[in-house]
Amino acid sequence: MTAQRKSAHLGKRITPYLLVIPVFIYYLIFWVQPVLQQVIRSFLDPTTGQLSLESYRLVLTDPDFIPALRNTAIIVVISVTMEFFIALFLALIIKRDFWGASIFLFLAMLPMALPPVAVGAMWKTGLTTNGWLNSLLHYVGFLPEGEKIYWLAGSTWKMLALIIIIDAWQVIPSVMIILLAGLQNIPKELEEAGYVFGGNYFTVLRKITLPLLRPTIQTAVVLRLIAAIQIWLIVIVLVGFSRLPVLVERIVYYHEEVPRLNISPQMAAGYTMIVTVIVSLAALIYLRLSGAFSRREGG
Amino acid sequence: MNKRMTFALAAVLVVSLLAACAPKTVTVTVEVPVERTVEVEKTVEVPVEVPAKTLVLSSEMFAPPAEQEFFINEILKPFEEETGITVNFQVIKGEDMFDRVTVQQETGHVTTDLVLVFNGRFSWWTDAGYVLPLDEVVSEWTDRTILPAFDRNAVVDGTRYFVPISADVYLTIANNKALDYLPEGVDLNNLTYEQYADWAIAIAEGEGEGKVCVTGVPQKMWIYQFGSSALSYGLNPAGQPEPAFPNVNSEPSAAAWAMWARIGAANGFMPTVLNVDNCVDPLMREEAWLSVTHNARVGQVYASAEAQYTVAPAPSGPAGVGTIAGAHGIGIVKGTANYDAAVQLLEYLTRPEIQVKINKGTGGFIPVVAEALDYLGEDPTDEIIRKALLVLENGVTSYLPISDFQDWGAVKKVFDDVFQQMVLQGDGTVDQALLDEAQARLDALRVEQ
């Protein structure tokens, strides 16, 4: 009897590990080896093969490093905040039972369903001077005959703003669907109880809905944060390499645009490691601050 | 709800199982060549006695859909009918192609038989040892002379690894609306760069908007557009005594910079020039009216409405018409299982009449076999080719000395930065200090010979 209970207890203790192990075996087979290679490479001198911090020195003294860091930070702070609030707003709207809600959800998800080819064609023809954005403004009478807006000419700030807006347009749905999934697990009774006790929409949202949504919010934000720090494709689609350096764009640059430069392997490895450290720290700090680790700990 | 969900889950499961099974059947067709052969014979229709084969030709050329269509239907199909060899033509970016073949070489699954590569990248392939020597093959062709102009990187230490199949130079293209601003007494076919600049400035003043297109996005074609102009001002072609292309700060280069800076200071470039990675789209949208650019791009724009555009040789300078000249060539991949068939295709593609057909049909490339010139006609496309050939014969042409530098992308970047800082944001004068500094950056990229 006790033996049985003991084995049941042991089973219960092992179960979570059994459930988690496949993930790590999978990573071990398909992912760990190239990553380790890259990590080791970042600490080696390519000519002598000895331990060296040269990669890191190179990156930290790269004149593009600080601008890349700054641009990335600006994009991340603005886009993650903005995308989160808009996505939450959309999720809350769609959660309401209104006429057309289901179709609205479908439409709201459309931007994420479009392949890069279509999105590329969309913004290329959209933002170019003789493109559809100016055409549209022309048709509604906003742009007088002969006048044009040069969307793609201008300061770094203007380009940053464009990048943030275009990126937001495409990724908000992916944040929204996670939040929406989380919202639906909140028992209606709890929110109803909130109203019964005299709460209005916003107090119920603040006191009941959002706290219950916390794990989902943490997931949505941390995933978005990780992706936003690694933004690059949209940047080079809009302005090309080097004009508006961001961190991962630098990795791609040394990988693909100047792969044969003597310093390229070190630069790429160094930037890769620094990005990894920055992303991990950002994620860790966010999860700490939002209390993801304190919940149920030791419970 | 429950039922529907169960159904959905079941459906996902079934599809996945199908997918899981699929690879097995797929591998069969890959690993057993006999099965492929049977498949192929069905599509060829004409009964062939030699066992049919499939060649894979990866290409970074003929990427525009119209060119792909032409190359597959008009060039490769007759070859397939003639030999019974099927050619699987795949367009892919140069970098991706190299990565793909790298994986094939490292793992021993060599499935790409031939590569059609830009001559700027020949050295990647020869350095890595991914392509086979072709001297024996070429020596058997007696009816054709391959122009030696493009042997530079194709032949390494006396051994040929690539056979060029088409060449390119830089040409002037103008929207006919720009012709109204052409300074009086100027002949478009004998335009000088100073006249080009005056013309560009006149357009900008008249229209209130610059209309000259160059590629302002880093690492695209500006180095060639600038290089062509510097050659016109007396810069030596690569391989000759210094100052030779690429050069930033010599006297001829400075004269060329001064001409471009003059256009820049008068806002003669299209306002979004820093976002242009290829002049085709801006020219077709009429955001730009004027450009000196790659002949294939010129051909593309011209073909979109021949009556709306005018094509001319690149402008000249004190030293004549300067231009960068490039080529694309084919190599046979080491480890191919279809070597003989690959040689057959190579022989076919370099026949003089096929050369003309390829280069005419795909819009504005130049044949590289001397005998091909006899086959040119009177069509506007023939005229473009003829103009390009004229430049190639009489102009100051330079190849790209890519292997003299660590990384060509970094070389391009030097010129892109000067363009942005001095031509676009400058006051119209030449900042020699800035040029010297850029030259130092450039020299630092040189590899010791």
Place this chain on the structure above:
Amino acid sequence: MSTRRQWLKILRGAQMMLFYLVVITLVFVIIGPVFFVVSLSFLSAREAYSYPLPLLPALTVRYQLTHGERGYMLSVYDRVEKEYIPVLDTDDLEKMATYMRSRLGTSVTVQDIEAQIARLQQEDPVYFTKRANLLHNYTTFFQITRDAVPSLIRSLQICALTILISLSIGGMAGYAFARYQFAGRDLLKFSALFVRMFPGIAIALPMVIILAKMGFYDRPIGLSLVYAVGNIALTVWITASIFMGIPESLEEAAEVFGATRLQAFLRITLPLALPGLAAAAMYAFLGAWNETVAALILTQFNPTFSVVVYQSLVGATGQINLAAAGGIVMAIPTVTFTYFIRRYIRQMWGGVTL
């Protein structure tokens, strides 16, 4: 009293109006760009490069033909300039027919042109109108895209397999992280996400080489294995947060009624977690469907659909209308998938029968 009620009614109506106004504005912001790219895919090459861009493709094209310097001069009516613009001067009628087909999307034969030229003797210039083939870009796209159908099926298989791998492996771990307290839980959960923190672009090539060496070269399953790596991490976190939101008491209640833990999970928790699983599946599907970097290197005779589209469109400068058509074709499966999966993402509370 009654006026107050009326006021309330009006207020509520106004609120409703405002709500729909917001929704409609949002719909416009989302649909606007999509509308233009769809419209672009139906425009002829000439229309796609005109300014202002037409909102909708023209159904007919009006031509003018007259004598030219080289042969016959073809002009096209421009809807904006309101005049005929000369485009082609040639005596090569085959070339003219090709031009009218490829640039203007009108199917014209050499005989048609000869008939118009015959009319030139009575009247000069002659005018004629041709119907535009709105699907022109799509037919061209399929003409140049080889193996479209087999690669499409292959891609769907890869997507399904990717979803299956990520949801099963990732979902299990997600459940463990949500339901069990165990030593190292936070660390493991965080490290499961680490895969996404390491810039994938830096290891794409070595990872693919490993796969190829393991014998997965040119096989769909190889790509699924690559794609699943990043998706497992996502799935772990999404499912964990969703399972956390489902009260454990529900499962316990079921167990009280004699269900095993597995039964309780399958009957109670899984259906409730469906929105989260659907969201994770959506990520996996889209990621696998659109990926080209690994697919280009790892395939040769068995390309994915994204690869064949890449090969058709990589050089499509000057043919943005064709690129748009290719993009739309590529979007059809993803949009369809989105359409059906939305039911599961927005599955209202109470949709589960206990």
